[in-house]
Amino acid sequence: MADPLRIPPAPGIPGGLVLHASEFTERFSHAGGPGGQGVNTADSRVQLSWDAAASVALSDAQRARLLTNLAGRLAEGVLTVDASEHRSQRRNRDAARDRLVALVTEALAPPPRPRRPTRPSVGARERRLEAKRRRSALKETRRPGWD
Template sequence: MPVVTATLSIPDTELEWSFSRSSGPGGQNVNKVSSKATLFWNVAKSPSLSDVVRQRFIEAFPNKINKQGQLVLSSQRFRDQPRNVRACLEKLHDLLAEVETAPRKRKKTRPTRSATERRLSNKQAHAEKKQRRRPLRMDHGRLRDDF
């Protein structure tokens, strides 16, 4: 069952699976059946990815890729192995969908005149509020509040 997104597909031959005993619910079944699924996929050497998408993938998910360049995903959410395998494939599909298209460039915009005026008036009001908190100063027997 190949993993497919809009622009790329990954054949099953590139995916390696490992199964182990799962923690969590399941009663005595947990001690007998290897229901936890772990998916290994070599992102660094995969012929299915273009260099641009590969680089984006590695930069986006560095914590999910080990030193050998393999993506490691695991699932033990369900009590049976096939559903955990499906969950791993869905995770992989979501990760690929996230990086397959380039992020949009930000279009530079300037703040509106009213936004600038509002910011400056708020700044002035804040400064005046802080000025009012300061104690009045005596200068040659007269009160001075202009300094």
């Protein structure tokens, strides 16, 4: 893999990131599932690994946020992504790279702003109570002996 992986600017990544090809490890293997001879002979499954803990592309704050948010997906600081849904190795390489970009972008995004609690307006409360009164009156007409 000669070309670097570019992560576009996003919240938490103001200028974008460029992850150099030397930081990645690609492994190829047989994909599982149906497919017969094509699956059994072609190494189309791609496993892309990136050592996030030792990456020089990240600032200290970005590294800390990434390691915290992806703690469940990391093994000793290494993020691994698999792709085997396509028949060709090239398309699986692209899919793995796209997945890695999406994971890193999502992990570096700042947390959402907390929700500010609100209350229903006076008009909304009145409309709700009026609807309850109408429904109650309708059910009242269904009672036996109502005349």
